[in-house]
Amino acid sequence: xxxxxxxxxxxxxxxxxxxxxxxxxxxxxxxxxxxxxxxxxxxxxxxxxxxxxxxxxxxxxxxxxxxxxxxxxxxxxxxxxxxxxxxxxxxxxxxxxxxxxxxxxxxxxxxxxxxxxxxxxxxxxxxxxxxxxxxxxxxxxxxxxxxxxxxxxxxxxxxxxxxxxxxxxxxxxxxxxxxxxxxxxxxxxxxxxxxxxxxxxxxxxxxxxxxxxxxxxxxxxxxxxxxxxxxxxxxxxxxxxxxxxxxxxxxxxxxxxxxxxxxxxxxxxxxxxxxxxxxxxxxxxxxxxxxxxxxxxxxxxxxxxxxxxxxxxxx
Numbered sequence: 309x310x311x312x313x314x315x316x317x318x319x320x321x322x323x324x325x326x327x328x329x330x331x332x333x334x335x336x337x338x339x340x341x342x343x344x345x346x347x348x349x350x351x352x353x354x355x356x357x358x359x360x361x362x363x364x365x366x367x368x369x370x371x372x373x374x375x376x377x378x379x380x381x382x383x384x385x386x387x388x389x390x391x392x393x394x395x396x397x398x399x400x401x402x403x404x405x406x407x408x409x410x411x412x413x414x415x416x417x418x419x420x421x422x423x424x425x426x427x428x429x430x431x432x433x434x435x436x437x438x439x440x441x442x443x444x445x446x447x448x449x450x451x452x453x454x455x456x457x458x459x460x461x462x463x464x465x466x467x468x469x470x471x472x473x474x475x476x477x478x479x480x481x482x483x484x485x486x487x488x489x490x491x492x493x494x495x496x497x498x499x500x501x502x503x504x505x506x507x508x509x510x511x512x513x514x515x516x517x518x519x520x521x522x523x524x525x526x527x528x529x530x531x532x533x534x535x536x537x538x539x540x541x542x543x544x545x546x547x548x549x550x551x552x553x554x555x556x557x558x559x560x561x562x563x564x565x566x567x568x569x570x571x572x573x574x575x576x577x578x579x580x581x582x583x584x585x586x587x588x589x590x591x592x593x594x595x596x597x598x599x600x601x602x603x604x605x606x607x608x609x610x611x612x613x614x615x616x617x618x619x620x621x622x623x
Contacts, residue, residue, distance in 0.1 A: 311533045312365045313605065319343050320376040329388065329412035331405060336392035337385035337413070338364055340376035350424040352623050353381040355413040355450075359604060360401070360435025360461055361538035363391040366531055367433045367604040374607065375431075378616050381423055385413055387436075391535045397498050401540040403442075403462055403551040410436075410443035414450060427451060429623045431615070433604060434575075435459045437567075441582065442553040444560045452622045453560065454615055456568040456603045458579045465548040469518065469574065478549070488542050498541040506538065518574050518600075525601045554582060561587035564622045568611060570598030591618070 316322060323339045354375050358368035368384035375382045388405050389395035395405075410430055418425035429452040432440030437458030444450040467473050492498040509515035509523035525531035526538045557565075565586055569579040571594050583592040595602075598609045 310365060312369060313531050313533065314370050314373070317373055317377055320373055321345070322373070325383075325416070327412060327416040329405070329408050331388070331408065333388045333405070334394040335385050335388065335409060335412060336364070336394075337383050337416075338369060338372065340369075340372045340382040340384070342376055342379055345422075347422045349422065350427075351379070351381045351422055352427045352429070352619065353383070353417045353420075353423045354429050354431055354619065355410060355417060355440075356382060356384045356431045356433070357387065357410060357413075357436030357440055358384070358433050359457075359538075360459060361390075361526075361536060361540065362434070362604075363533050363536045365391075365533050366536060368436075370605055370607065371431055371433065371610075374610075374612050375616070375619075378612070380619070381417065381420070383413055383417055385409065386535075397541065399500055399537065399540050400498070401461075401544040401548075403439075403548050403553060406435075406439045407442045407446075407553070410440055410450070411447045414447060418449060425449065427623045429453065429619050431456070433457060434600070435461045438462070438553045438578075441557055441560065441565070444563065444565075445554075445556045446559075448563075450563070452564045452566075452619060454566045454568065454618065455579065455582075456610065457570060457573055457575055457600045458567060458582065459575055460554055460578050460582070462548040462551055462553040463578070465545050470577070482546060482549070485542050485545060492541075492543055498543055500537070500539040501542055501545075503537070503539055521574075521599060521601045525604060531601075531605060554585070557582055557585050558587045562589065564589040564591075564618070566591050566593060566615070566618045568593045568595060568603065568614070570595050570600055570602055570609075572598065573600040573603075575600045589622075 437455030
């Protein structure tokens with residue numbers, strides 16, 4: 309076990325696979341299949357991407373394994389520059405490449421003899437919810453999208469959480485990043501975003517609720533993985549400010565979208581706003597009592613029955 313945060317089910321098999329995206333970056337992924345799997349038949353398939361800064365051994369693996377238990381072929385992957393996937397320098401994030409990683413997963417699944425290439429869907433958790441939707445805007449091979457605790461990373465980085473970042477604050481941040489690029493160039497080691505809020509949440513008497521929520525997952529045994537820094541290079545941020553992931557989400561129709569958010573999630577507004585923007589068929593499902601991170605790993609709260617019914621009917 310490579311620090312998977314969950315036990316491997318005796319109802320599935322898990323195989324590590326790899327494949328390139330169109331930028332030539334090799335992606336590392338886990339393929340989950342039902343234990344009683346008939347490879348002579350073609351099956352529905354699901355591509356699963358995880359939280360921004362997470363790895364396939366965390367939430368994506370939990371989702372992929374559970375869907376494989378329910379009869380689907382499921383692929384959980386590490387994004388480019390992260391986890392065991394390729395790409396240098398490490399911990400870069402790119403809106404275009406992160407969206408491309410979903411299409412690369414479809415390339416892989418759609419060329420497996422045991423997958424019906426016309427029955428491939430995507431599940432995106434947290435940041436990957438936005439990337440999955442963005443990929444579906446331009447890749448008609450993705451026949452349905454499910455998001456849980458969805459974050460629109462481009463909106464978040466440009467506007468701040470809750471759209472509270474001012475124009476002056478954004479310009480100041482861009483000035484700081486521009487200066488940091490000189491140092492990155494001289495050292496050849498791009499500086500990562502600060503993780504101070506999460507780290508301080510472990511010791512402060514009254515930490516901010518959002519910081520504590522993430523710290524309780526990424527920095528505790530519950531969700532810790534050595535590859536999941538929940539950080540990216542500072543110089544990655546301007547690209548997201550300049551690239552809106554979800555401007556064309558209405559183009560996904562008539563392919564269906566299911567947006568799942570926790571009742572108490574600080575990120576709930578992202579899903580609600582995409583629901584307003586998208587065309588039918590689309591559905592917003594609110595999980596009572598759940599916060600944002602609950603839907604990473606708490607299988608008693610993640611509505612897998614709802615997800616299974618949605619994908620079975622629509623893919």
